[in-house]
Amino acid sequence: MxxxxxxxxxxxxxxxxxxxxxxxxxxxxxxxxxxxxxxxxxxxxxxxxxxxxxxxxxxxxxxxxxxxxxxxxxxxxxxxxxxxxxxxxxxxxxxxxxxxxxxxxxxxxxxxxxxxxxxxxxxxxxxxxxxxxxxxxxxxxxxxxxxxxxxxxxxxxxxxxxxxxxxxxxxxxxxxxxxxxxxxxxxxxxxxxxxxxxxxxxxxxxxxxxxxxxxxxxxxxxxxPRNRFVADFLGSPSMNFLEGELSRDDGAFVLDVGPIEHHVPEQYAADLRGYEDERVTLGVRPEDITLRPDGVPATVNVVEPQGEKTVLELALGDQVLKASVEPGIPVEMNDRVSLDFDRDSIHYFAEDGSCLTYSPDAVERSQRTGDHAAVTVTEEGD
Structure with missing residues (x-):
């Protein structure tokens, strides 16, 4: 041995x-x-x-x-x-x-x-x-x-x-x-x-x-990921982070991150319980952001064709995100697009960097469902 x-x-x-x-x-x-x-x-x-x-x-x-x-x-x-x-x-x-x-x-x-x-x-x-x-x-x-x-x-x-x-x-x-x-x-x-x-x-x-x-x-x-460091270190491009204030609205959690109000999917409610009125960070990987007609409006800052994928740098109000999308999608700099997040691939982090949705008993996910989280626009980006 x-x-x-x-x-x-x-x-x-x-x-x-x-x-x-x-x-x-x-x-x-x-x-x-x-x-x-x-x-x-x-x-x-x-x-x-x-x-x-x-x-x-x-x-x-x-x-x-x-x-x-x-x-x-x-x-x-x-x-x-x-x-x-x-x-x-x-x-x-x-x-x-x-x-x-x-x-x-x-x-x-x-x-x-x-x-x-x-x-x-x-x-x-x-x-x-x-x-x-x-x-x-x-x-x-x-x-x-x-x-x-x-x-x-x-x-x-x-x-x-x-x-x-x-x-x-x-x-x-x-x-x-x-x-x-x-x-x-x-x-x-x-x-x-x-x-x-x-x-x-x-x-x-x-x-x-x-x-x-x-x-x-x-x-x-x-x-x-167990914490924000791990989430940020792994991945190219690395995970996007949106920091906001967590509150309850009719029993459901809402994270106000400035340009959007992010309605926390019910599957994460138990993980976020006890963090009302605190600063919480939403994390989403670039490959888990999609372009959808009814999503959140954002502006394309940069288009980076990389062969098997295209990386978009996007302005969401004063926040900057990156999204990995299929090559050939007809987008150019300064275009207005609409975004949505894969609800099964979202992460939430406390102020100390710990991941609130970390599961010690997690097993490898073989497929992503493509289901998406609801967001409400509170103010348009530039």
Whole structure:
């Protein structure tokens, strides 16, 4: 078993707390992605697992064994770095063999592992070249191969695709998915790219301020954010937020956000009970905004064709929203359009950022119903 368990993990650098009480269970054979903005503590957490940093407090277990006092080379892990860290004076074959030679592995076993990894990564014809003769993608494959031949219990990957161009990153993401399917080795992957996290991980842990904000399958976290930070961080474009005052009108909740009065669907009434007369924020993702003849009037500020979709920047009074709509919809800058929100995909947030509609027991939604929430125009936008 090669599960990784972090319990109340803390790492302090002088007066800076980089990791602040992180607890995380990483299941055996899972592909878990630590994702968050720069400085959130994700790379430090990875380095603590690797043994490259010593924890100030807390516990780290790999395969149910406490490893806090073990040096990096004593932990059964292999790490792939952002800069590949290949020895320039060695051939590809020598780079892949080096770690095994240092551990005194039998020569025949080394040769067999290198050949198998080279076949898996399709770099057999590169084994006699040096790193300077390789492209960025080929160097990345060599770095992966060097990790694979170790046959570790855990792979640790620190933004390994960040130096590649956009097209090659997409290609390598697919290759990493295939590699994990073939090897089934527990993998902990760090990235700041939320699209990369969503497409690679079977579980994502979103970090901010040295703490884990939410953990779960990517689509579940996306559809069911625990707080406003998670809702805002995931998605491109990110979620729209409309802040207003919550009140009751004939027993129903109404959120006054300036240009509109948003009538809260009955399905969310229990979640918002107790927040009357408080500031509440409505959150709706761009793909959950549609153009409908009887919706809320808005003005198109910008039209951004993106191939498979068109992103509209819209002025709703003094509020600015983004909507992702089907390509080819005949809209231009300064057009007046009407908007509506998918009632099954709305979120509400308290002033402290917590999501009032978050469900700990939520399951992935397989379909969106297309049902929409009622709004009433109280004043037209410019």
């Amino acid at each position: 090669a599960e990784v368990t972090l319990r109340n993990l803390v790492k302090e650098f002088d007066d800076v707390t980089a990791v602040d009480g992180v607890s995380l269970d990483i299941p055996d054979e899972s592909f878990t992605v630590l994702v968050g903005p720069s400085g959130c503590g994700k790379t430090t957490t990875l380095r603590l697992i690797a043994g490259l940093e010593r924890a100030t407090d807390g516990e780290i277990e790999i395969g149910r064994e406490l490893v806090n006092d073990q040096r990096a080379y004593e932990r059964d892990i292999a790490m792939v770095f952002q800069n590949y860290a290949l020895y320039p004076h060695m051939s590809v074959r020598e780079n892949m063999r080096f770690g095994l030679e240092q551990h005194g592995i039998d020569e025949d076993v080394i040769g067999e592992r290198v050949d198998e990894a080279a076949d898996l990564l399709q770099i057999g014809e590169l084994l006699d070249r040096r790193p300077a003769e390789l492209s960025g993608g080929q160097q990345q494959r060599v770095a992966l191969g060097r990790a694979i031949v170790r046959e570790p219990e855990v792979f640790l990957m620190d933004e390994p695709l960040s130096n590649l161009d956009a097209k090659l990153r997409i290609q390598m993401r697919a290759e990493l998915n295939k590699l994990h399917e073939a090897l089934s080795t527990t993998t902990v992957y760090v990235t700041h790219d939320q699209v990369e996290a969503m497409t690679l991980g079977d579980r994502i842990a979103i970090m901010d301020g040295g703490q884990i904000q939410q953990v779960g399958p990517p689509t579940v976290v996306y559809d069911n």
